[in-house]
Amino acid sequence: MAFQPGNKAGRQFTSTNQPTKAGRKKALYKQLAIIVNKEVSLQFSKEDFIRLQHWLLEQTKAQLFEIYQNEEMPMFILMLIRAILEDVKNGSILTFDRVIGKTAIPLQVDQIIENNYVHYDFKNLSDDDFSKFEEIMEKVTEIQEPS
Numbered sequence: 001m002a003f004q005p006g007n008k009a010g011r012q013f014t015s016t017n018q019p020t021k022a023g024r025k026k027a028l029y030k031q032l033a034i035i036v037n038k039e040v041s042l043q044f045s046k047e048d049f050i051r052l053q054h055w056l057l058e059q060t061k062a063q064l065f066e067i068y069q070n071e072e073m074p075m076f077i078l079m080l081i082r083a084i085l086e087d088v089k090n091g092s093i094l095t096f097d098r099v100i101g102k103t104a105i106p107l108q109v110d111q112i113i114e115n116n117y118v119h120y121d122f123k124n125l126s127d128d129d130f131s132k133f134e135e136i137m138e139k140v141t142e143i144q145e146p147s
Helices: 028-036 046-057 061-068 075-090 094-100 127-139
Strands: none
Touching: 046 075, 061 075, 075 094
16 A cells, blocks of 8 residues: 555654664675675775786786786786786787777878758748748858868
């Protein structure tokens, strides 16, 4: 049954009358902390993450393999290294583009767009329409063709 205006059924929430599941849902990383039974706190900033990606891109293939084989390395670093190595294997630069950003490709337009004049039939226009048309045409300025 939908709520009806003037309905007095039920009780208003007060300091003593609160729902059983009070408050907001726990943040995802706090839920993960409960699962792994460890305190979880974010200590890695976005700037740190970007610098790490830049640093990984500057390493040799042998250095990346060495880091990749380390059992104590966090998963996100292993994923970044794997993406870099896959790009090297496939001859791609997707990871590089994601980290550095795609280079801007300047567009040079050498083609001149020609004017295709459309011919209109004005015989159905009234005198009022023509006067309005003349007012509009007086406001329009002529554009000179580029030489």
